Amino acid sequence: MDTIFLFDLDSTVTKQEILPTIAKKIGKQNEMRELTEKTMMGILPFQDSFTSRVKLLSQIPVSEVADLVSDIEVNEEIVEFLKENRESSFIVTSNLDVWIEKLMHKIGMDGRYYCSKAKVEDDRIVKIENILEKESVQSELTSRAKIVAIGDGSNDFDMIRKADIGISFGGVRDIAPSLIDVSDYSIYNETKLRKFLTAIKNGEYQNEQ
Amino acid sequence: MNNKTVIISCAGMGTRLGAGIPKALIDIDGEPLIIHTLKMLDKIEDVRVVVGYQAEKVIEVVKKYRDDVLFVYNHNYQQNGTGASVSLAKRYSKKFILTIDGDLLIHPDDMKEILASEQEFVGVCEPSTDDPVLVGVKDGKVTNFYEKNGPYEWTGITMLEAKKITPTDGHVLKLVEQVLPMDFKIIREKEIDTPNDYKNAIIWVQNNYNS
Ligand SMILES: [Mg+2]
Numbered sequence: 381m382d383t384i385f386l387f388d389l390d391s392t393v394t395k396q397e398i399l400p401t402i403a404k405k406i407g408k409q410n411e412m413r414e415l416t417e418k419t420m421m422g423i424l425p426f427q428d429s430f431t432s433r434v435k436l437l438s439q440i441p442v443s444e445v446a447d448l449v450s451d452i453e454v455n456e457e458i459v460e461f462l463k464e465n466r467e468s469s470f471i472v473t474s475n476l477d478v479w480i481e482k483l484m485h486k487i488g489m490d491g492r493y494y495c496s497k498a499k500v501e502d503d504r505i506v507k508i509e510n511i512l513e514k515e516s517v518q519s520e521l522t523s524r525a526k527i528v529a530i531g532d533g534s535n536d537f538d539m540i541r542k543a544d545i546g547i548s549f550g551g552v553r554d555i556a557p558s559l560i561d562v563s564d565y566s567i568y569n570e571t572k573l574r575k576f577l578t579a580i581k582n583g584e585y586q587n588e589q
Numbered sequence: 590m591n592n593k594t595v596i597i598s599c600a601g602m603g604t605r606l607g608a609g610i611p612k613a614l615i616d617i618d619g620e621p622l623i624i625h626t627l628k629m630l631d632k633i634e635d636v637r638v639v640v641g642y643q644a645e646k647v648i649e650v651v652k653k654y655r656d657d658v659l660f661v662y663n664h665n666y667q668q669n670g671t672g673a674s675v676s677l678a679k680r681y682s683k684k685f686i687l688t689i690d691g692d693l694l695i696h697p698d699d700m701k702e703i704l705a706s707e708q709e710f711v712g713v714c715e716p717s718t719d720d721p722v723l724v725g726v727k728d729g730k731v732t733n734f735y736e737k738n739g740p741y742e743w744t745g746i747t748m749l750e751a752k753k754i755t756p757t758d759g760h761v762l763k764l765v766e767q768v769l770p771m772d773f774k775i776i777r778e779k780e781i782d783t784p785n786d787y788k789n790a791i792i793w794v795q796n797n798y799n800s
Contacts, residue, residue: 551656560644564677566660568652575635576659579681585752588592588684 381526383581385465386517386539387458388531389473389480391552393487395453398475399433402448408436420556422534427511430474430496434508441503442478449475450482455551457570459487461577468581470494472529472539474512478505494520514539528580530573534558545580549573593704594682594751595633597626598674598761599691600641600666606787611643613691614650615787618794621650622694622781625794628654629700635659635683638691639674641666669758671745676756676764683751685709688761690745694790696777696798703746703774711765712746712776719783722762730770734762744778 390397403412415433418424437445462469471493473480478498484490494517499507515538518527529536529543534556540546541562548559550568560566567573579587599613606612613623623638630636636655640647641663648660661678663669671690679686687703689695695703703712711731713724723739725732734743747765757763765771777798779790793800 550652557645560662561664563662565662566648568660569657572657572659576681582681584681587681 381524383468384521384525384527385461385469385577385581386472386527386529386543387462387469388514388533388536388539388549389471389475389493391532392530392549393454393458393462393471395455395552398449398452398480399437401452402437402440402445405448406437406440411436419535420533422556422558426474426535430511431508434476434498434505438505442500442505443503445479446482449479450486452483454487455570457574461574463488465577465581466492470517472512472514472517474514474535476505476508515542518542528577530577531559532556537562547573547576591634592684592707593633593687593748594635594637594679594685595630595687595689596637596639596661596675596678596682597623597689597691598639598671598678599623599647600639600644600663600674601671601691602642602666606781606784611647611691612781613647614643615781617694618791622790623647623651623691624654625694626689627651627658629695629697630704631655633704637661637678637682639663639678641674670763671761672757672759672763675761676754676758679751679754679756685748686751687748688746688764690761690780692781693745694779694781694794695746698798699774699776699778703748703776706748706774708748708772709750709768710748710772710774711769712744712778713741713773714744714776714778716742718742718780718786724773726773727770729772731773732770734766741773741775744776745780746776746778 400412403409415429419429473495476498477495496512497510498505527543528545529539530547532549546563548555548563548566551570614621637659639661663674675688721742723736724741725736725739753768754764781790
């Protein structure tokens, strides 16, 4: 059976939360932190929080944000796994297409991601056209594949719960407490994550060495 | 050595000691029990800890010692047995799985020998607990469990070839029974079940594992 790997982006593939890192560059870190923390804790509905966070950053030209995003540090071992398994992996993020395209290209994941979509005019965001609900991705994929989902935040809850194999990753920051109940595994080290994902890909009883 | 996945089962409640914490976390001479075990496993690449009761506490302690452990959730630990924990943890493992109950303290020299072993075995000891599971032995191999006057006691340690065993929800013995008869190894260990076991285990460690 085919295996498909779904990766959260922020604090799973990247070593920082993307939007807060950008907010910091323009001195909006406090407003952003408040929104992000409330969201990760599950107090603030994700859609509302996301809209507010985008608004906070929409004063910066889109191309500038895209550059900043593409400079964000990534977990190299996870990116290596993505490169080796490009054809069976997807990034699943609520971040905006226009902000992450450049980063996706840099890590070799052109065309291999699901995200939210924005309309841009004159290098500015004029409208959020669609906010991705992560759990919707599974139903879009061919049902015959085994789905492995990897994430760290409360917005990964349904994606991990619905996956055949749900992994919460705490290598960047603490795993959202809600994920514990729906995870099959927790992993706190990116090398270990890469090894275990490779073992899953190889299949049962093929990991003798 | 790296053809082995070591599985430490810590999902159970272990309330008989009355400490209110998972048994794997009880303090033995200044350190949680599971840390004593992990220190003997430094050379093992694939260590898996099965968690359930107070999972986050167990994870916190383990990852402070080493963060490259695979934590496996047994969410139904109140209903199922250690066999379920091992069945969950053995997926995508290496050739051999070494299963260790989280309430065991193993003699470091014996652990070295266990880790060097390249074949399946059942870990046994001289009968020592109040309510032992005794093993039947014939022609130098373990043939069955719950043998009334069996010469040895089952310990909660076994090395199995992962592909030979079918998952179970019950006791870990249900997994081992599938592959009997099997060689055995006599292992010096202390199982920590009662306050008295606990006291003895501490003395054992303080005396450099001389009993
Ligand atoms: Mg995340």
